[in-house]
Amino acid sequence: MLLNIRNLHVSIQEKEIVKGLDLSVNNGEVHAIMGPNGTGKSTLAMAIAGKGDYTITQGEIIYKGKTINNMPPEDRAREGIFLGFQYPVEIPGVSIINFMRTAINEHREYKGLPPISALDFMEKMEEKKKLVEIQSKLTNRSVNEGFSGGEKKKNEIFQMAMLEPTLSILDETDSGLDIDALRVVANGINKLRTKENAFVIITHYQRLLEYIVPDFVHVLYDGRIVKSGGKRLAFELEEKGYDWIKNEQTK
Amino acid sequence: MNSDKNNIIDEVTQGEYKYGFVTDIEMEMAPMGLNEDTIRFISKKKNEPDFLLEFRLKAFRYWKTMKMPRWAHLKIPEINFQDIIYYAAPKKKKELEGLDKVDPELLETFNKLGISLEEQKRMTGVAVDAIIDSVSVKTTFQDTLAKHDIIFCSFTEAVQNHPELVKKYLGTIVPYTDNYFAALNSAVFSDGSFCYIPKGVRCPIELSTYFRINAAKTGQFERSLIIAEERSYVSYMEGCTAPMRDENQMHAAIVEIIVLDDAEVKYSTVQNWYPGDKKGKGGIYNFVTKRGICKGKNSKISWTQVETGSAITWKYPGCILKGDNSVGEFNSVAVTNNFQQADTGSKMIHIGKNTKSTIISKGISAGHSNNSYRGLVKISKKAENSRNFSQCDSLLLGDKCGAHTFPNINVKNKSSVVEHEATTSKISDDQLFYCNQRGIDTESAIGLIVNGYAREVLKKLPMEFAVEAQKLLQISLEGSVG
Numbered sequence: 001m002l003l004n005i006r007n008l009h010v011s012i013q014e015k016e017i018v019k020g021l022d023l024s025v026n027n028g029e030v031h032a033i034m035g036p037n038g039t040g041k042s043t044l045a046m047a048i049a050g051k052g053d054y055t056i057t058q059g060e061i062i063y064k065g066k067t068i069n070n071m072p073p074e075d076r077a078r079e080g081i082f083l084g085f086q087y088p089v090e091i092p093g094v095s096i097i098n099f100m101r102t103a104i105n106e107h108r109e110y111k112g113l114p115p116i117s118a119l120d121f122m123e124k125m126e127e128k129k130k131l132v133e134i135q136s137k138l139t140n141r142s143v144n145e146g147f148s149g150g151e152k153k154k155n156e157i158f159q160m161a162m163l164e165p166t167l168s169i170l171d172e173t174d175s176g177l178d179i180d181a182l183r184v185v186a187n188g189i190n191k192l193r194t195k196e197n198a199f200v201i202i203t204h205y206q207r208l209l210e211y212i213v214p215d216f217v218h219v220l221y222d223g224r225i226v227k228s229g230g231k232r233l234a235f236e237l238e239e240k241g242y243d244w245i246k247n248e249q250t251k
Numbered sequence: 252m253n254s255d256k257n258n259i260i261d262e263v264t265q266g267e268y269k270y271g272f273v274t275d276i277e278m279e280m281a282p283m284g285l286n287e288d289t290i291r292f293i294s295k296k297k298n299e300p301d302f303l304l305e306f307r308l309k310a311f312r313y314w315k316t317m318k319m320p321r322w323a324h325l326k327i328p329e330i331n332f333q334d335i336i337y338y339a340a341p342k343k344k345k346e347l348e349g350l351d352k353v354d355p356e357l358l359e360t361f362n363k364l365g366i367s368l369e370e371q372k373r374m375t376g377v378a379v380d381a382i383i384d385s386v387s388v389k390t391t392f393q394d395t396l397a398k399h400d401i402i403f404c405s406f407t408e409a410v411q412n413h414p415e416l417v418k419k420y421l422g423t424i425v426p427y428t429d430n431y432f433a434a435l436n437s438a439v440f441s442d443g444s445f446c447y448i449p450k451g452v453r454c455p456i457e458l459s460t461y462f463r464i465n466a467a468k469t470g471q472f473e474r475s476l477i478i479a480e481e482r483s484y485v486s487y488m489e490g491c492t493a494p495m496r497d498e499n500q501m502h503a504a505i506v507e508i509i510v511l512d513d514a515e516v517k518y519s520t521v522q523n524w525y526p527g528d529k530k531g532k533g534g535i536y537n538f539v540t541k542r543g544i545c546k547g548k549n550s551k552i553s554w555t556q557v558e559t560g561s562a563i564t565w566k567y568p569g570c571i572l573k574g575d576n577s578v579g580e581f582n583s584v585a586v587t588n589n590f591q592q593a594d595t596g597s598k599m600i601h602i603g604k605n606t607k608s609t610i611i612s613k614g615i616s617a618g619h620s621n622n623s624y625r626g627l628v629k630i631s632k633k634a635e636n637s638r639n640f641s642q643c644d645s646l647l648l649g650d651k652c653g654a655h656t657f658p659n660i661n662v663k664n665k666s667s668v669v670e671h672e673a674t675t676s677k678i679s680d681d682q683l684f685y686c687n688q689r690g691i692d693t694e695s696a697i698g699l700i701v702n703g704y705a706r707e708v709l710k711k712l713p714m715e716f717a718v719e720a721q722k723l724l725q726i727s728l729e730g731s732v733g
Contacts, residue, residue, distance in 0.1 A: 077690035093703025
């Protein structure tokens with residue numbers, strides 16, 4: 001099992017957001033996590049990635065057989081966990097090229113490998129740029145600075161492609177995308193799917209799942225997974241709306 | 252790139268000031284204290300003509316009437332000027348008294364600092380004047396420069412070999428009456444670089460001076476003079492370091508630049524004097540007056556500085572834009588960490604028509620430090636159609652440091668345009684986490700973000716300096732977050 005989350009409780013500033021969540025992800029699987037706003041979807045993503053102000057008060061996140069509750073975020077990244085951010089931040093003056101080369105070299109150093117050669121790096125960039133259909137000049141620009149919503153999300157997928165993670169968590173990568181950008185992002189993800197790596201796709205709408213077919217769909221409500229099923233669950237949700245879940249829960 | 256990268260990481264994790272060693276060498280010194288005898292001693296040591304001794308004495312008498320300036324946003328402790336040694340020179344060993352022979356001990360010192368004085372081993376394209384305490388020990392590439400009639404030598408040598416040039420220009424841009432430290436420097440200056448580029452000559456190599464304070468209890472008072480004749484060009488760089496000591500040491504320099512018609516001077520500084528320890532003990536007091544005049548039409552001066560060292564920095568490199576269409580530029584990155592204080596900026600004095608100036612200042616404050624930008628943009632009545640653009644950005648790391656901006660703008664005509672932009676920002680937790688999530692640890696992330704922030708200025712530095720400066724920024728901020 002690649003990721004095994006047991007009875008996870010996460011608080012932000014002493015307010016409990018995730019309240020006893022269980023989730024298992026195997027290599028090669030695509031899981032979709034859906035649910036209304038404010039139910040803990042992003043908190044779950046941040047907790048897996050290890051953001052400091054997200055405190056795990058109970059439970060365990062086990063990744064590749066190891067509990068990573070206390071692992072620094074950079075080591076989680078180097079171990080193959082990637083988070084596609086809902087709101088990617090701007091880093092003025094740092095080009096995507098420089099940013100990615102620094103990141104890749106830190107990953108390589110962690111694995112005891114020498115830094116990537118300039119030539120290999122450029123080749124890899126070209127290959128991955130094609131994959132996510134991003135324009136050449138975008139990578140010369142500063143990270144996310146002045147990017148449109150769509151460009152920011154494509155940049156996340158591009159970085160995912162460059163870093164070749166084992167577990168990718170994509171937090172509302174589809175929000176704010178027009179239909180063309182959505183198709184490009186989804187194609188990128190589909191091309192990166194292998195038997196080895198797994199995806200956890202957090203989304204509000206079923207729209208993205210028309211392009212990326214998930215193996216499992218989970219519904220998150222009030223900090224817990226309250227319903228799990230196959231891809232048909234997503235359609236059902238779309239049809240009945242989240243009120244269906246809410247009503248079921250309050251019964 | 253491989254070992255380079257590892258070095259950076261090593262340096263960051265160690266984070267010590269790596270130039271803090273002392274060379275044990277026999278020194279010749281002036282008696283401690285400051286009076287007319289001290290000045291006569293220095294002047295005699297340097298075998299100076301009478302006009303120079305007179306200049307020094309006049310400056311000294313003027314200085315005695317002055318008071319330490321207190322207007323800067325700095326806490327400057329009382330300085331006892333009688334407790335400083337004003338002249339210290341490595342003693343020449345007898346057997347080495349040939350012209351080109353340098354004490355191996357000193358060569359080794361500069362090697363340790365990464366400055367090789369042996370020409371064949373140096374990267375091509377940079378001539379170096381190496382100054383330790385009060386004297387220049389060696390100037391490289393003299394022959395290459397002589398072919399172009401370029402004079403690049405220590406100030407002391409210039410006084411001996413080109414007294415007419417020194418007499419003509421010394422103190423014309425920064426008169427000894429200019430300020431307290433300028434008066435002090437004019438009285439006791441010891442050595443510095445002298446550079447003269449004749450008409451129509453584009454200096455084929457970078458010129459640089461490396462300043463090193465070594466002896467304890469001494470002050471360094473260097474004086475440099477750069478003259479660019481019509482249609483000439485030179486790029487000049489200076490670097491500086493000092494040993495780690497518990498007591499503060501004084502550094503008060505003057506740089507004067509004169510640029511004639513259609514000529515250009517680029518002046519770059521990487522200032523890395525010992526900044527003091529993490530508790531604010533020791534460090535160099537750096538009081539510097541740097542000014543250039545664009546005397547001729549279409550002339551240009553650009554100052555680029557990366558200031559990471561010194562306990563206190565007081566420095567406002569400026570341009571007097573006298574020639575019509577002349578251009579002045581100031582690009583600065585100033586980093587303060589721990590208990591460092593910096594009050595730095597620029598003065599742009601527009602006198603000629605259609606003159607243009609640009610000020611880009613990037614302050615980075617960390618720890619308990621204070622970092623101030625102070626600027627003066629003055630556009631005189633005659634300076635029609637002149638322009639200035641100033642941009643002052645401050646970046647704060649942590650919540651115990653301070654950033655301040657003191658711009659002064661004075662425009663005396665209606666056809667000129669002055670723009671001033673200022674921003675203050677912090678490195679956000681979200682930015683750091685974004686980097687962490689890509690596998691970049693916090694220390695490297697700060698380096699990356701700070702270098703990105705300073706990129707606009709760093710890219711103006713000559714290649715030889717740019718890499719050094721980038722590393723320096725990262726090292727200077729080691730341990731500033733977390």
